[in-house]
Amino acid sequence: MPSFEDEASLAFAALPLPRRPDAPRLSHARGELLRRIEIVDQHGERRDIDIPSERPLTVFLDKRELVTLMTLGASPELLVLGYLLNQNLIARVGEVESIDVDWSVEAAAIKTHAGVTGLAEKTARRVVTTGCGQGTVFGDAMAQIDAVRLPSAQAARIDQGTLLRILESMRARDNVHRQAGSVHGCALFSGSDMLVFVEDVGRHNAIDTIAGWMAMHGVSGGDKVFYTTGRLTSEMVMKSAHMGVPIIVSRNGVTAMGHELAVRLGMTLFGRAANRHFLCYSGAERFDAQPQVQEPARALADE
Template sequence: MSAARAPLTREVEVVNEHGEREQVHIPAERDLTIYVDRRELVTLMTLGAQPELLVLGYLLNQRLVQGASDVESITVDWEVNAAAVKTHAGIDRIEERTAKKVVTTGCGQGSVFGELMAEIERVQLPPTRMTQAQLYALVNAIRLQESTYKSAGSVHGCALFTLDADEQGGGPQAAMQIFVEDVGRHNAIDTIAGWMAMQPGEGAAGALGPARVFYTTGRLTSEMVIKSAQMGVPIVVSRSGMTQMGYDVAQRVGLCAIGRATNRRFVCYAGAERLVLQPGLAERG
C-alpha cells in the first residue's frame, strides 16, 4: 500500500454576524476515483485521511473481494485523485456484479452494489454482549476524542471498540481501536473495515477477533447496519437515530442497535438481549 495522506482541513476567510472577517477551518473534501485492474469502478468523495484503507474496505463491504489477501497492491496518487488497485486473480463477473447500483442515504452519495440484502441472511454474528457501564465508557471516550469535527465541523466520525470479557465491568470498560472521520459515514466505516482486514489473524472482512462494538456519529441506516454485520460487529451505537430499514435489517440479523447515545441517555432499538442493563447506573453522576 502507498501512504498518500492529504491535509484534512483548509483555512478560509469568512464574514461573521458582526461583519468581521476571520479565518476558519473547513474539511478538505476531495474526489478519489478507484480503478480495479485498470477498470474504472467508482468515485468516492473523501477527506483523504487513510485512502488506501478506505479503498480496501469499500471493496470488502461491496463483496467484490473476500479479504485483503485477494489484493496485490493499492496505490493512491493525489496528483490525479486516483486509486489503482491490482488484484491477484481479478474480480469474477465484475461487470455483472457492479451493474446494479443503489444510491443510498449515505452522505456523499453512498452506494451498494449487487444483492447485499440477500447476502446478509448468511451472516452469523458472534454472541457479544455489552454492559451499560461499557456503553457509557464508550460514549465518554468519543466525547474526549480529538477530532476534525471539533475544529472544522461538517464531517462524520466512526470508531471501533473492543470490550472487556467481564460482563460485571471489571477491568477495562471499552477500548477504542481506531477512530476515523470522513465527509460520509459510509466512507468512515469502510476505512475501519479495511483496517480490520489488515490486522494479524483476521478473517474475511475482519469477522474474527475479540468482542467489538461499532460507533458512528451518523444515523443508523440499512447501509450502516449491513456493513457492521458484514464486518462481524454485532453491536452498533450512534449519537443519532435509526431508519425503518436499518431497524428491519438489525432485527433480521440479530444485531443490537443503540441510538441517541449522549452522556447517560440512549435508546436500544433492536437486539436488547445483547445489552446488560445495570439498575440505577443512569442516575449516578
Template sequence: MTRPSQALPRLTCARAPLTREVEVVDEHGARERVSIPAERDLTIYVDRRELVTLMTLGAQPELLVLGYLLNQRLVNSAFDIESITVDWEVASAAVKTHAGIDRIEERTAKKVVTTGCGQGSVFGELMSDIDKVKLPDTRMTQAQLYALVNAIRLQESTYKSAGSVHGCALFTLDAQGGSEAQMKIFVEDVGRHNAIDTIAGWMAMQPADGAGALGPARVFYTTGRLTSEMVIKSAQMGVPIVVSRSGMTQMGYDVAQRVGLCAIGRATNRRFICYAGADRLILQPELADAHSRVA
C-alpha cells in the same frame, strides 16, 4: 517463500491535508479565518478498469478503498488484492488484484444510491446473503456503553476544529466483564459510509486482531444515523453491537432485527435508546439514576 495469495496487499501511504483555512464573514460583518474539511474526489481503478469515484476527506485512502471493495462484496478478503496505490496528484487509487474480480461487470451493473451525506452507493442487492451472516454472542454492559460514549467525547477530532464530518470508531470490550471499552481505531470522513469502510479496511489488514486479539466482543460507533447500509456493513464485519449518537431508520431497524444485531441510538452522556437486540445489553439502570441525582 510466501505465496502472493497468503500476503497482505502492499499499500501506499498517501496523505492529504484534512482541513483548509478560508476567510468568512460573521453576522456582525467581521472577517475571520476558519477551518473547513478538505473534501476531495478519489477515483478507484481495479485492474485498470474504472470502478467508482468516492468523495472523501482522504485521511487513510488505501484503507478506505480496501474496505469499500470488501463491504461491496467485490473481494472476499485482503488476500485477494496485490496492491493499492493512491496518487493524490491525479486523484486516483489503482487496485491490482491477484486473479481479477469474477463477473465484475455484472456485479457492478446495478447501483443503489444510499441515504446521507456524500451520496454513498452500493452495488447489487443490499440484502443479498444477509441471512448467511452469523454474529458472535456478545454482550455489553451499560457501564461499558457509558465508557465508550465518554471516550468519543474526549477524542480529538476534525469535527471539533472544522465540523461537517462524521466519525466512526471500533471498540473492543473487556473480556473479563470490566467496565472498560478500548478504542482500536477512530476515523472521520465526509460520509459515515466512508468512515465504516476505512475501519473495515483496517480490520482486514490486521488478521491477527480480526480473528484473535480483537475477539468477538466488538462494538461499532458512529455519529451518523443507523441506516440499512450501516447495519449491513457492521454485520458483514462481524460486529454485533452498533452505537450511534443519532437515530435509526426503519430499514436499518428491520435488518438489525433480522440478523440479531444490537442497535443503540441517541447515545449521549447517560442517555440512549436500544432499538433492537436488547438481549445483548446488560442493563444497569442505577448508573443512569445516579447521574440524574448528581445532575
C-alpha cells in the same frame, strides 16, 4: 493551523498492530485534511476558520473504473480496501496485491492477484444510498446479507457501564469535527478500549476505512462494538454486519429499514446515545442493563 501530522491524528488513529502476512502493499498517500478560509460572521467581522478538505477519489479495480468516492482522505488506501470488502467485490484481503493512491490525479489503483470473478455482474446494479456525500451500494452486496452469521447473544454482549465509557471516550476525543465541523466520526471498540477511530465527510466512508483496517490486521468483529455519529441506515447496519460486528452505537437515530435489517440479523442497535442517555432499538437480549451505573465524572460535570 495544525501540522499535517496533527491533522492526521485528528481524523485517523489506530492501535498499532502487526499486518496480516497476506495483506496487500499500500501506498501512504498524504493530503491536506483541513483548509483555511476567510469568513464574515454575524457581526460583520472577518476571520479565518478551518473547513474539511473534501476531494474525489476515483477507484480503478484492475484498470477498470469502479466508482468515485468523495472523501476527506485520512486513510484512502484502507477506505478503498474496506469498500471492496463491504461491497462483496472481494471475499478476502489476500486477493488484493496492492493499492496505490495518487492525489495528483485523484485516483486509487487496485491490483488483484487473479482478477475478480464475475465483476461485471456484481457491479451491474447500483443503488444510490442516503449516505452523506451520496453513497453507492452494488445490488449484490444486499443480496448476500442473509449469508452473514453473527455471534449469539450469549457470546457477544455489552453492559451499561461499558456503553457509558464508550460514550465518554467519544465525547472527550479531540477531532476534526470539533475543530472544523462537517464530518462524521466512527470508531471500533473492544470493551471500552478504542481500537481505531476515523473521520470522513460520509459515515459510509468512515466505516469502510475501519473495515479495511480490520482486514489488514486480521481483527475479527464478533466481540467488538461499532460507534458512529451518523444515523443508522440500512447501509450502515449492512456494513457492520459484513464486518461481523453485532453491536452498534449511534449518537443519532435509526431508519425503519435499518431497524428491520438489524432485527432480521439479530443485531443490537443503540441510538440517541450521548452522556447518560440512549435508546436500545433492537437486540436488547445482548444488553446487560445497570440503571444504577453513573455517568463518568467528566460528563456529569458538563451537564
